Amino acid sequence: MASQVVELAVVDVGKTTCNKIYSMINIFFKFHANTNSLREKMSELTVCKKNIEEDLESADKQGKVAAQPVKEWLTKVNNIEGQVNSVEKDTTARLKHLCGCFPNCCLRFKFSKSSMEEIQEVNQLIGSANFPTGLVVNTWLEPVQQIPGPSIMDQNAASKLLDRLMELVLNDHIRKIGIYGMGGVGKTALISNLNNMMGDRTFSVQPFDIIIWVTVSSITDLHGIQLQIADRLKFKEVLENQSKERWATVLLERLKKEKKFLLILDDVWEKVDLDKVGIPQDLMGCKIILTTRSLAVCNQMGTNENIKVDALNNKAGWKLFSEHVGELPDVEEIKSLAMAVARECKGLPLAIKVVGSSMRGKKRVELWRDALRRLRMLAPTIERVEKEVFLPLKWSYDSLQG
Structure with missing residues (x-):
């Protein structure tokens, strides 16, 4: 019984060894067949890639982008292309160096085996080129993005x-x-x-x-x-x-x-x-x-x-100022001062809005007198600075509490 077990074990080992040797010999002798087959498969993959890229280019015009699986597939294709090109260059260089001969059995086996592995990978990529959820995702560009800001339709x-x-x-x-x-x-x-x-x-x-x-x-x-x-x-x-x-x-x-x-x-x-x-x-x-x-x-x-685009006239300026300053107290002197303050803004909407908002709710005559005085004092100090920039900034700064 022991001898039979040993005999079976030896036979199994022999078969396994023979199979491995046969496989290696097969890979060795199919060097040219494998490399040619790889080139054919790569050509097929390249055509597949080109078709997908053309579809993506067309979709891009409609505001759509490649879906994530498609991006990953294209990355794998680019990687295998680089890998195959590198091996081919190496193979060509060695053949040229050896005048067309390829006596190095180890290298011949290595390149043949590499080609077989790459053929398998290329086949997988070709087989997975059908994307059931589609090539692209819709990132349609809205023609208009709304910009926040006040309407000027009433001006x-x-x-x-x-x-x-x-x-x-x-x-x-x-x-x-x-x-x-x-x-x-x-x-x-x-x-x-x-x-x-x-x-x-x-x-x-x-x-x-x-x-x-x-x-x-x-x-x-x-x-x-x-x-x-x-x-x-x-x-x-x-x-x-x-x-x-x-x-x-x-x-x-x-x-x-x-x-x-x-x-x-x-x-x-x-x-x-x-x-x-x-x-x-x-x-x-x-x-x-x-x-x-x-x-x-x-x-x-x-x-x-x-x-x-010109500055606002006094009438339009006062209307805009009134919108931002709100309801004024029923005091004639305050209304007169407020109109003078609005005129000092020189018809500049930005200045009118800033000054009007800062004076909102002010009910004391003294505050309006001071506001008019400060506005009139600003002019001589900013001869070389653009008033439309300086005035609202200076006013905002002076209006800070504390």
């Missing part, structure tokens, strides 16, 4: 400017619109109301696929402008993965996928080189609005039409 002059601006925006022959005027007169309020109207108003056909609002803090910070645009397009991660030297090119290609878009450049102090940013200017659907303090900047930017 007669501002409302007329808004109507004029809307008229220009809807004119297909106008590409660039400039809005200029001194600081604090409500240029940003004008375009924010336009933006919100685009979202609220029902058009038979929406004028733009997307409205992009950018605050231009400095023309030297082109990358900052580019990032704001990319963020609105949900394209920021893609842009940041590129070298900054290519940002303009990449952004240009992305913007060209939008058939119709409105770009708002708010608070432009000097000419912005749109080409360096990556903004297409030759597309029929591309329209640009810029706000600036200088008509010269509008001209330098090549605007087709310009709208000047």
Whole structure:
């Protein structure tokens, strides 16, 4: 019995050893077959990858991005492509070094076995290229993002400017619109109301696929402008993965996928080189609005039409001031002082709002006299500083309690 057990064990070991040896010999002699088969499978995988990337590119134009399983699949494909290319280069180099011969049995076996393993991995990737939940997820870009801020519809002059601006925006022959005027007169309020109207108003056909609002803090910070645009397009991660030297090119290609878009450049102090940013200017659907303090900047930017925003007249200024100061005491002297305070704000909406709000609820004549006195004292001290910036800041500071 013992001898039979030993005999069976020896036979099993022999079979296992023979099978392993046969498998190794088989792998060794199928070197060329395995490498050729791998190339064929890689070609099949490449076609599959190309089809998926084309579908993703088409979906990208509709504001959709690759689903996470698809991203992971593409990463695995890129990895196997790099792995196979590396092995092929190594194999080619060694064959060339040995004048086409391949006498090193260990290396021949190694490359043949590696090819078999990669064929298996490639087959798995090809088999998993069907995504039951879909290639993309919908990250549709809302055409308009509502901007918080007060309406100017009840301000007669501002409302007329808004109507004029809307008229220009809807004119297909106008590409660039400039809005200029001194600081604090409500240029940003004008375009924010336009933006919100685009979202609220029902058009038979929406004028733009997307409205992009950018605050231009400095023309030297082109990358900052580019990032704001990319963020609105949900394209920021893609842009940041590129070298900054290519940002303009990449952004240009992305913007060209939008058939119709409105770009708002708010608070432009000097000419912005749109080409360096990556903004297409030759597309029929591309329209640009810029706000600036200088008509010269509008001209330098090549605007087709310009709208000047002036300070409010005394009547409009008083109306806005009344809205922010609230109900005044039934005292004639306080009303007279309040009207004088409103006039000292020089028709600047920003100053009117700040001063009016700070005087809200003040019922003593002395406080109104002091407010008027302080406003009049400010003027000689700020000859070289823009009043529309200085006045509300100084007033806010002086109004702090404690």
